[in-house]
Amino acid sequence: MTTPQSGPATAPTQSGTAGPAGPTPRPAGQLAEHEAADRVLTAALRWIEAHVEWFAPERWEQHLPRRPFRPGPLLELLGLIRILDREGILSETAPLRSKALDLAERAVSEESFEAGLRAGDDFFPYHLNLIALLERLGRPCRSLRTVCQALLTADAGSLARPYKPVLNRLELRYFADRGAFTAPAHLPEARALHRESIAALAPDALQLTESETYALTHVVFYATDFGRNPMEFGSDGATAQLSETTRVLLGVSLARRNLDLLAELLLCESALATGPRTTPMTTVGWSTLAGSIRPDGALPSPVHRPDVLAGLTGDKAAAYLFGTCYHTTTVAALAATVRRKHPRAPAPVPIPAWPHADPAHLRTWSHKVTTTAASAPAPLRSAWADQLDPLLAIAAQTRDANLLKDLLHAAAALDRTALPVPRRAAELHTAWTS
CATH class of the missing domain: 1.50.10 (Glycosyltransferase)
Structure with a gap:
């Protein structure tokens, strides 16, 4: 918070990135x-x-x-x-x-x-x-x-x-x-x-x-x-x-x-x-x-x-x-x-x-959204739309062009390609693959 980051004796720095093995939270119920x-x-x-x-x-x-x-x-x-x-x-x-x-x-x-x-x-x-x-x-x-x-x-x-x-x-x-x-x-x-x-x-x-x-x-x-x-x-x-x-x-x-x-x-x-x-x-x-x-x-x-x-x-x-x-x-x-x-x-x-940041999980998420968004109920489409931008960021930050392409298909299925984050993601994908 207010001091230089420093981690424990047997691990990397306190700000080390959690990968697929990161903690899985126990259900907390539908708490406000x-x-x-x-x-x-x-x-x-x-x-x-x-x-x-x-x-x-x-x-x-x-x-x-x-x-x-x-x-x-x-x-x-x-x-x-x-x-x-x-x-x-x-x-x-x-x-x-x-x-x-x-x-x-x-x-x-x-x-x-x-x-x-x-x-x-x-x-x-x-x-x-x-x-x-x-x-x-x-x-x-x-x-x-x-x-x-x-x-x-x-x-x-x-x-x-x-x-x-x-x-x-x-x-x-x-x-x-x-x-x-x-x-x-x-x-x-x-x-x-x-x-x-x-x-x-x-x-x-x-x-x-x-x-x-x-x-x-x-x-x-x-x-x-x-x-x-x-x-x-x-x-x-x-x-x-x-x-x-x-x-x-x-x-x-x-x-x-x-x-x-x-x-x-x-x-x-x-x-x-x-x-x-x-x-x-x-x-x-x-x-x-x-x-x-x-x-x-x-x-x-x-x-x-x-x-x-x-x-x-x-x-x-x-x-x-x-x-x-x-x-x-x-x-x-x-x-x-x-x-x-x-x-x-x-x-x-x-x-x-x-969704979890694991690439396989994100590809599954992208496929589901791309193939079912057109018939999905509005609350579910809204939830997917909330999740989309952070998932695009994960693909961009890991330089995974194939995953980014899949997620851009999901963005199209959700009619969000013209919004700032998907549009910027598409620019990066084009630059990486052209």
């Missing part, structure tokens, strides 16, 4: 969105509180590799607690709140933390953010705050310079503004940085990489302060296009069973919503998260492998479970908290199963 989100939030907070000790850097490092920014998971936990606190979900005396703040105070009191802070390197924004969150939650560290402001004023690491990536500068600006620091004079205001970001520049959903998708979600997080403020790009068209891109990417994460990106995109969808509404895709998204909750309350990341966990015992098993579940569980709790601000009507009809 708010019911599924509440179930996710309750389970996630139960698991986080039961495993709060593992957010401490020294506990993590007993069995998992040291992270470049040691208190990274702890920083994410404090970010969640801020939103829970803001929405009145967590009281000032709640055990989770006090335990997390105790761990954070201990982490920033270590000599290694101050040494890392004073280095003024690429991890400086995360040091600053942790100090700011502690202060916001009632545990100020005044001496370290003074150090933060001095480094920020000096533009340590040249992090505010125009040649630095816009997401990095936006992140620094967001942390500085939220922490009431004075930013360097040459660091643009947040709104100007939003307009330079990937989220405002008409990203091509058909060809976005996973890392670019994470960049997009984080821009939305910062630009809206996790759903508190409206998205403002200075153009209604840019905001509408971002909402449409989010819709397509949400469907992609559903098809890939990537619960981590699914939770981040559901958060974005809530943050971008302008009023009460429900869609089949968000209903399926929340039902998928609710149906994927482990018995202990955790939500597994794309790198979690039950067969690996089954071969471990004791602390090693606990470490693997935490390392492969904490991020997805934390961001799901964030998304569910933000979702509570936007009550929506229950889904009026049962929602069909979402």
Whole structure:
């Protein structure tokens, strides 16, 4: 969410793509969105509180590799607690709140933390953010705050310079503004940085990489302060296009069973919503998260492998479970908290199963749509139309020209070839095969 992605000891990075072996959610029944989100939030907070000790850097490092920014998971936990606190979900005396703040105070009191802070390197924004969150939650560290402001004023690491990536500068600006620091004079205001970001520049959903998708979600997080403020790009068209891109990417994460990106995109969808509404895709998204909750309350990341966990015992098993579940569980709790601000009507009809990203499955889906769309009932055609754009994106992102051709036949059967995503997909297919 707000720290560099880093995965568990026995798996690739936290943002690794889930393939055909990704988690298959258990049926969650025909839950309304708010019911599924509440179930996710309750389970996630139960698991986080039961495993709060593992957010401490020294506990993590007993069995998992040291992270470049040691208190990274702890920083994410404090970010969640801020939103829970803001929405009145967590009281000032709640055990989770006090335990997390105790761990954070201990982490920033270590000599290694101050040494890392004073280095003024690429991890400086995360040091600053942790100090700011502690202060916001009632545990100020005044001496370290003074150090933060001095480094920020000096533009340590040249992090505010125009040649630095816009997401990095936006992140620094967001942390500085939220922490009431004075930013360097040459660091643009947040709104100007939003307009330079990937989220405002008409990203091509058909060809976005996973890392670019994470960049997009984080821009939305910062630009809206996790759903508190409206998205403002200075153009209604840019905001509408971002909402449409989010819709397509949400469907992609559903098809890939990537619960981590699914939770981040559901958060974005809530943050971008302008009023009460429900869609089949968000209903399926929340039902998928609710149906994927482990018995202990955790939500597994794309790198979690039950067969690996089954071969471990004791602390090693606990470490693997935490390392492969904490991020997805934390961001799901964030998304569910933000979702509570936007009550929506229950889904009026049962929602069909979402297709899997496996190419064979998608070819079967395409053949069924192509051969039966003309006689299919309107609700089913509408459901297929909702699914089409994300499936086209999967074919484009995997450079599978044959699959893309099949899906374009389905688009024709659904009378959607003139719409932006199918039209763009057809252009790519022609370029690949001509």
